[in-house]
Amino acid sequence: MSSGSNIFDRRLLRVRQRRARRLKPATFLLDRVAIDLGERLSAVLRKFDVVVDLGTPSEAVRRVLAANENIGTVVAVGPNGDDNLMHVIADEEALPFAEGSLDLLVSALALQFVNDLPGALIQIRRALKPDGLLLAALIGGDSLIELRSAFAAAESEMEGGASPRVAPFADIRELGGLLQRAGFALPVVDSERVTVRYDSALVLMRDLRRMGATNILHERLRTPLKRGTLERVREIYADRFADADGRVRATFEIIWLSGWVPHESQQKSLKPGSAAQRLADALGTTELPAGEKPTRG
Numbered sequence: 001m002s003s004g005s006n007i008f009d010r011r012l013l014r015v016r017q018r019r020a021r022r023l024k025p026a027t028f029l030l031d032r033v034a035i036d037l038g039e040r041l042s043a044v045l046r047k048f049d050v051v052v053d054l055g056t057p058s059e060a061v062r063r064v065l066a067a068n069e070n071i072g073t074v075v076a077v078g079p080n081g082d083d084n085l086m087h088v089i090a091d092e093e094a095l096p097f098a099e100g101s102l103d104l105l106v107s108a109l110a111l112q113f114v115n116d117l118p119g120a121l122i123q124i125r126r127a128l129k130p131d132g133l134l135l136a137a138l139i140g141g142d143s144l145i146e147l148r149s150a151f152a153a154a155e156s157e158m159e160g161g162a163s164p165r166v167a168p169f170a171d172i173r174e175l176g177g178l179l180q181r182a183g184f185a186l187p188v189v190d191s192e193r194v195t196v197r198y199d200s201a202l203v204l205m206r207d208l209r210r211m212g213a214t215n216i217l218h219e220r221l222r223t224p225l226k227r228g229t230l231e232r233v234r235e236i237y238a239d240r241f242a243d244a245d246g247r248v249r250a251t252f253e254i255i256w257l258s259g260w261v262p263h264e265s266q267q268k269s270l271k272p273g274s275a276a277q278r279l280a281d282a283l284g285t286t287e288l289p290a291g292e293k294p295t296r297g
Contacts, residue, residue, distance in 0.1 A: 008113050010091070012216045014079050017057055020212035027058055029211070029252060032194065033108045033137045034060035040135060040256070041068060041106075048104035048133070052077055054124075055092040055110030057212060065106070072103075078110075093120055097127040104128075107136040109254075112169050113216070121182035131263035134184065140191055140253030141171045146241040147250065150201060154232040172255050184259025185266055194252045201237035202230075204250050 020026075041064075049072040053061050056078070065071045076087045077095070090096050092107075092114050105124050114120045124134055155161065172191050179187035198204045208214050241248045260266060 006115055007217060008115055009216045010093070010113065010115070013113055013212070016209075016214055016216060017079075017212035020057075020210050023210050025058070025212075026207045026210035027060065028196075029194065029254070030056070030058050030060045030109055033254060034064045036254075036256075037061060037106060037108060037135060037137065038064035038068065040258075041065075041070075044070075044133065046070065048072060050102050051075070051104045051106065052097070052102055052127075054078075054095075054105055054107040054136075056106075056108040057110065061106060061108045095120075095123045095127055099126050100129045100132075102127050102129065102132055104133050104135070106134075107138075109137060109139060111136055112138040112140075117170065118178050118181065121178055121184075125183045125259075125261055128261045130261050131265060132261045134179075134257065134259050136257045137254055138257070139169050140255040141169045142193065142253040143169055143251060145251055146237060146248070147201065147204065149240065150233045150237040153236050154229050158226070158229045158232050169253075170255065172253075175255060175257055179257060179259045182259075183262070185262040187257075187259040189255065189257055191253055191255045194254060196250045196252065197243065197247045198250060199247060201234045201248060204248070 047070050051065060051071055051074045053065065053074060053076045056062075056076075062074060062076060065074050077090050077092070078087070079089065079091065088096060092110060093116060105128060111117060111120065121134075128134065172189055176187050176189045179189070196204075198207070205214075237248055238246075243249065
């Protein structure tokens, strides 16, 4: 996700997303994120006239935006124009908007597949007006840790070495710094873990297909996974990550990003030495010179 990297095959991503729409899509994560996004926006008491939904692979977020009386025109941006809202056919890595043209940009579970996330955040900041807001959710680095472990163990045992199977999603500790480097003020990053239970690892993998979230790494193996290795993945997953009832756990980490484009109305830190009252006076104590010890009464 760093600048200049080419981790994800984005052409293949579009193919996988189209396949997911042809299947019965698994949208439970997107639906959850959309509800959370609506709740977060409801706490922001201001009007957003021009809003972009960037790359969200369903209409869930647009439905939430439509129910918010503070939201004006909503423009969906992505590779497909398959709903009734205004839609711009574009890629998340190359935004077509003029500088300072948007009031709010939201995105749900799309930015984790951007190759140059720092560059995408810079483009978003430029497209937003002063005091414009970015609010986005993306899949975090602790997602599918169980599946990673099972694949690594099975391939090492059956094939003599592990291959890239699950994407290296962003680490929450890096994202606050990326927001600041992109020029956002008041950056906030938080996360939640969602645990989903399945009958088996194979059912989980079928759900990932229906999310359009199967392996799109450029460095992936092009040969199909061997049947014996897949069965060993299932066995290891069941052995290590099953609950007492036999069902297995899958972890999804959702990371939330928010940041404002700087504006003179926003709160700013005071300059050193600019306090109107001494701390000692506020606390009702006596200020001592540096190095001097207090005397006992």
